[in-house]
Amino acid sequence: MTNAQIAAAFDEIADILEFQGANPFRVRAYRNASRTLGDFGESIEALVHEGRDLTEIQGIGEDLAGKIETLVKTGSLPQLVDLRAQVPKTVLALMRIPGLGPKKAAALYRELSIKDLDMLKAACEAHKVRELKGFGEKTEETILKGLSLAAESQKRIYWAAADEYAQALLKHMRQCKGIEQMEVGGSYRRGKDTVGDLDLLVVSSDVAAVMDRFGAFSGVAEVLARGETKMVVRLDTGLQVDLRVVPAESFGAALQYFTGSKQHNIVLRGRAKDRGLKVSEWGVFRGEKYIGGRTEEEVYKLLDLPWIPPELREARQEFEWAESGQIPELIEVADIQGDLHMHTNQTDGAATLEEMVEAAKKRGLKYIAITDHSKRVTMANGLDGARLRRQWAEIDKLNDRVKGIKVLKGVEVDILEKGGLDLADDVLAEADWVVASLHYGQNQPREKITKRLLGALENPHVSAIGHPTGRLLERRSGYDVDLDAVFAAAKEHKKILELNANPARLDLDDVACAAAKEHGIPIVISTDAHSTQGLETIRYGVLQARRAGLTKEDVVNTRPWSGVMRLIGRK
DNA sequence: GCCGTTTTCGGCCCGACTGTTTTCAGTCG
Structure with a gap:
């Protein structure tokens, strides 16, 4: 049982208890536990098997420790089974509608026997909802609107997309006179990989002018609220933006x-x-x-x-x-000296080798590795040994004539479905830098995926594992892999794990990166660029690394290439 | 359900806004 599964069980209990009107602090205890376990760096299952005392974990007491043990040992939890029998899962979906909390959802279920979103819609359209105590015409409208927006409004956007909105919003607001201070807060400011809404904070003596200007931002579809200090709008893309106007103090x-x-x-x-x-x-x-x-x-x-x-x-x-005065001095974009994962038009990249090198040089990078796909990745016209060696010969020639940047002979070798790598050892031995990545067979069972990754880590020519979990934000959660085993093997074989800076990947994520650091495993932040613009994405990776508490020392490509070479045991 | 140099009970963060009320509950962040 994974940490995420245990976390999900507790979250579901919290949902049902909340719906039932349980003590809110009891609900919070389950939510806290869910969060803590979901973020936990080590395998909870392993801790249970080692007989460790789970109550040492913050927010886990006797009761929850017992429930975790039951979950791990039996695969289910009697309490959750009971609760599920009391409240159908589809009823909990009512609480996901904006404006419907546990109290109102429970009233709908109790008074009108509404069991799912379809029944809710029908009841609203028949004007049955407005007759309930505490409900009215407006509530009914809000629910109907919420139903049609439910899917959209729950979607989170990539941090990179949020950044575009934030910069456009700031630019728009700067045209408003009298704004003394302004900042975008929220999960955007925390650099979270996905962002649910934007929070704009403004200091101004003219609240009305600020709010009017805010309402005129392009794409504002609807003003959801406007009070004395707070205003909320929804953009036509579904993104919600909150504004608060406060005094300077x-x-x-x-x-x-x-x-x-x-x-x-x-x-x-x-x-x-x-x-x-x-x-x-x-x-x-x-x-x-x-x-x-x-x-x-x-x-x-x-x-x-x-x-x-x-x-x-x-x-x-x-x-x-x-x-304890131990806040880490977090890594910054300016610390990055090299980029060790990128593609050219030899495979699925858009730019030529020369163009990538030129763009990297312009960015001030001291070294880059060209890591095109190996042949298994047919879709990308992956390279076999012969084509790869021809590319490396090109790189040798390029290094002779281009000054100020070192271009490394690399490859992103595919970890095959049956295990093993997609290129022979004698080819890999000639590379300066080898990223091994898993692209196919992502639905294989945990044991098999883990074994494939461990096999790659054991190969003496492999330098790093690329996008180690395969997740794509808001699309797929990544393959089922025993990360603890991967960490142990990476440590044993002195390998590096990648933090892929692509805004849709950010893989390893912040929590896994922090866990890798705990294990003493170095991280490489790489863009996996498929174009010259792709090199810009490094800042998203650095942001994620900061969330993991990583310093310059924890990230290998803040060192000169000679330093990286020593780390991977090359001369 | 958790937690503890005001400990084993009684706390648990705090405020804005809306809609349905006629002083406030519910929801949200």
């Missing part, structure tokens, strides 16, 4: 608050309470008295903490680090 507190994460804020506010203080988006208060909040630094300082970089604010280890 609250800017730091509001930015802190709107950056989140929610979990981070709960911890922070609990900390304030311990000190007899109160933190809200308006500032830090002792009783009624404002004592600070102009900057984020001020907010953290009043709680005896150094400023914490937004990327770390997930209520994972950041408070521990902050208290």
Whole structure:
């Protein structure tokens, strides 16, 4: 049983309990546990088998520890089976409609026997919903609208796409007079791989002007709310954008608050309470008295903490680090010296070898590896040994005439379905850098996938594993692989794991990267560029690395190539 | 359900906005 499966079970329990109107703190305990386990760096199943004390995990007490054990050992949980019998799964979907929480959803189920979204739609159209106590005409409309938008509004967008929106929004708002300070917060500011909505924070004395300007942003389809300090719009693409206008003395507190994460804020506010203080988006208060909040630094300082970089604010280890003065000095884009994964038009890339080299040089890179696909990747016109050697001869010639950048002879060799690699060892032995990646047979069972990856890690010519989990954000979760085994093998054979910077991949993700670091495994951040513009994506990878708490030292391509060579045992 | 230099019970972050009310519950972030 994977951590994700255990997390999902607890989340489902939380959903049902919430629907049933259980103690909200009990619900939260399940949600917290779900989150903690989902983010956990080690295999919970393994911990159980080792007989470790699970209550040492923050947020796991006697009860939940017992439930985890039951889940791992029997594959199911009697409590969850019972709960499922009480509330049909389709009923829980009601709570996913914006505006419908547990109370209203329960009322619909109880009073009108509404069991799924189709019945909800019919009831709204028959105007049965507005007759319920606490419901009205507007609620009915909101539900109908929510039903038609449900799929769209739940979709999260890549961070890279959110960045485009954010930059366009800031540019639009800068035309508005009287704005003193402005920042986009939320999961965007935390650099999360996908973003659900945008939060814009503004300091201005003319709230009405700011809100009018905000409403005029291109693509605004609907104003969902407009109050004295807060306004919410939905763009025609379904993206929701929140605006808050606050006074200057609250800017730091509001930015802190709107950056989140929610979990981070709960911890922070609990900390304030311990000190007899109160933190809200308006500032830090002792009783009624404002004592600070102009900057984020001020907010953290009043709680005896150094400023914490937004990327770390997930209520994972950041408070521990902050208290002991151990916040890592996070890697920056400027630290990157080389890019060790990219393609040319010899396979499925768009640019020639020369064009890629020129673009990389322009970016200030000191070295790059050309890593086209091997022959198994027929769709991409993958290279066999002979074609690859011809490309390498080209690279030799290129290195003779191009100065200021070193071009390495590399390959992205396919890890075959039956195990083993797609190129002979004598070919691989001539490469400077070998990325081994798994592209086919992604639906194989866990044991088989893991075995294939371990086989690649054992090959002496392999330098790194490319996009180690195969996930595609919002599309597929990645193949079923025993990452602990992969980490152990990478450590044993002194291999590197990739953080693929493609905004749709970001693989390894932040949590896995942090776990790899714990295991002492070096990470390479690579663009996997298929065009010259693809080289720009490095910043998405660096952002994800920052979320993992990685420093310059943890990432191999911050070193000169000679340093990388030593690491992979080449002369 | 978790947690503890105000410990084994009684807390658990805080506020804005809307709609349905006529002072507030529910939802959201």
